[in-house]
Amino acid sequence: MRFVGWYMKIAAGGAAIGACMELFMIHTGFYEQVTMLESEKRAWESSPEAQAMREALNPWHKRDEKEK
Template sequence: MELFMIKTGFYDKVTVLESEKRAWENSPEAQAMREALNPWRNHDAQERKSS
């Protein structure tokens, strides 16, 4: 099975997809989307520090 995945380029394709995913996760657009989906995340952390 492993030989088949190597021969068909499966690992190369997964490596490219993972690098694209990491690049997008670190982009400003992804950060804005995370903030939009959970605007209270930082608010809760700041309240814990204040108290």
């Protein structure tokens, strides 16, 4: 219990740094940008082009389905 004060200072400093990082990301629009990029990625992954590419890159997919 000798170093409790030291650990509390480290914990408070880490929490302050984390809070500053979160505020920076909120004020710069980071979360909105990530949300937009993720929705575009999901839309592309469900497109016919992406499915065709996935099938082309895995020539054994029909073989695996037959074995199951």
